Amino acid sequence: xxxxxxxxxxxxxxxxxISMKAYPGFxxxxxxxxxNRIKEIQQNSPNINFYGCFNAxxxxxxxxxxxxxxxxxxxxxxxxxxxxxxxDLLHKKEKVCKKLIEYFIGYAHKKNAPLTILFPFRPDFYxxxxxxxxxxxxxxxxxxxxxxxxxxxxxxxxxxxxxxxxIVNFYNEAAQKQHGLCLKDSSDxxxxxxxxxxxxxxxxxxxxxxGYLIAxxxxxxxxxxxINNLEILEFxxxxxxxxxxxxxxxxxxxxxxxxxxxxxxxxxFYHLVNDVRTGSDYLFPSVFHExxxxxIGIMYKITDLEKFFSSAENFCKVNVxxxxxxxxxxxxxxxxxxxxxFRNGKPAIIKTADYDVELRMNIAEFSSxxxxxxxxxxxxxxxxxxxxxxxxxxxxxKLFYLETKPxxxxxx
Numbered sequence: 291x292x293x294x295x296x297x298x299x300x301x302x303x304x305x306x307x308i309s310m311k312a313y314p315g316f317x318x319x320x321x322x323x324x325x326n327r328i329k330e331i332q333q334n335s336p337n338i339n340f341y342g343c344f345n346a347x348x349x350x351x352x353x354x355x356x357x358x359x360x361x362x363x364x365x366x367x368x369x370x371x372x373x374x375x376x377x378d379l380l381h382k383k384e385k386v387c388k389k390l391i392e393y394f395i396g397y398a399h400k401k402n403a404p405l406t407i408l409f410p411f412r413p414d415f416y417x418x419x420x421x422x423x424x425x426x427x428x429x430x431x432x433x434x435x436x437x438x439x440x441x442x443x444x445x446x447x448x449x450x451x452x453x454x455x456x457i458v459n460f461y462n463e464a465a466q467k468q469h470g471l472c473l474k475d476s477s478d479x480x481x482x483x484x485x486x487x488x489x490x491x492x493x494x495x496x497x498x499x500x501g502y503l504i505a506x507x508x509x510x511x512x513x514x515x516x517i518n519n520l521e522i523l524e525f526x527x528x529x530x531x532x533x534x535x536x537x538x539x540x541x542x543x544x545x546x547x548x549x550x551x552x553x554x555x556x557x558x559f560y561h562l563v564n565d566v567r568t569g570s571d572y573l574f575p576s577v578f579h580e581x582x583x584x585x586i587g588i589m590y591k592i593t594d595l596e597k598f599f600s601s602a603e604n605f606c607k608v609n610v611x612x613x614x615x616x617x618x619x620x621x622x623x624x625x626x627x628x629x630x631x632f633r634n635g636k637p638a639i640i641k642t643a644d645y646d647v648e649l650r651m652n653i654a655e656f657s658s659x660x661x662x663x664x665x666x667x668x669x670x671x672x673x674x675x676x677x678x679x680x681x682x683x684x685x686x687x688k689l690f691y692l693e694t695k696p697x698x699x700x701x702x
Contacts, residue, residue, distance in 0.1 A: 470696030
């Protein structure tokens with residue numbers, strides 16, 4: 291019989307073995323260093339904990355659970371994340387991962403965190419467990435000269451680990467304004483700052499940081515060591531002045547950098563550069579130049595409908611009573627009918643049979659729609675949602691609409 295429990299320090303070397311075999315392509319440090327890193331996190335990071343699935347005393351699989359505070363429509367509330375899921379090679383296809391996910395969802399219930407998040411090793415696998423897709427991440431591969439060149443870089447300077455609090459404070463200020471971002475602390479940035487080859491440039495206005503860029507150089511040629519790309523690992527800025535100075539810095543790297551690789555959730559970033567081409571010279575019919583690649587990563591699942599609607603209170607200002615018929619084949623307690631009365635966008639659960647409109651959705655698409663990764667109209671148009679009365683289509687679309695897609699910069 292499987293049991294899941296928090297790992298003790300003596301379990302961590304075996305956890306390291308399982309993880310390193312499960313993801314052989316990941317660049318792990320030496321095993322002893324990796325174990326020491328896990329121990330440090332287990333002992334010093336109260337919001338990160340490691341759990342294992344056991345059969346008697348045998349460790350079969352492991353996971354890492356994170357407790358976050360996430361901005362949902364400009365209000366922070368608890369969210370639980372899962373990462374580092376790994377199953378022993380000898381025990382694959384024995385539903386160990388299923389047991390870990392079930393425990394994770396139960397953990398979220400106990401933490402009063404009705405929304406869960408993860409980065410999938412296979413999106414379809416977690417979609418079948420009820421996790422919905424988040425917003426895509428766009429990867430640009432740009433010439434340095436594509437970035438606008440301004441007249442100044444005077445506010446830019448290197449930021450080292452002694453000034454990590456400046457980065458934390460600026461990031462958390464930005465998180466107050468961006469739906470989907472989770473708060474961070476210094477430990478979330480220290481790994482970036484300590485890793486050899488990474489560097490951080492900040493935009494300082496007086497004593498205040500108003501933007502930062504974390505980057506590294508990566509080889510762009512097998513034999514020519516002077517040909518490199520610049521990879522931007524994280525980039526946040528407060529306004530157009532900060533952006534222009536960072537852009538000027540990137541533009542000035544053309545003598546050393548072949549391409550600048552930049553990942554962003556901004557679907558309109560291509561308007562900010564003067565050459566969006568990737569360098570592949572590939573054309574889509576008839577004449578559309580390949581400008582970026584995109585990927586789906588972060589996924590969301592609402593694991594407790596009633597608790598979620600009791601926590602989330604700032605939907606768009608609409609008055610309507612909605613009966614939700616939500617299907618969830620993975621979590622039986624979430625496969626249910628619930629009715630909410632939205633008064634000026636604030637929901638309240640009601641127990642009566644009185645409602646204006648009925649919506650029918652799978653929990654995965656429902657979670658994606660609630661997060662603003664997809665609109666209700668798109669779900670209805672493609673058969674992913676049902677509505678009992680079409681005269682409410684516009685009202686329901688408006689109720690859950692978000693102008694900006696959700697973002698996540700917590701790499702777990």
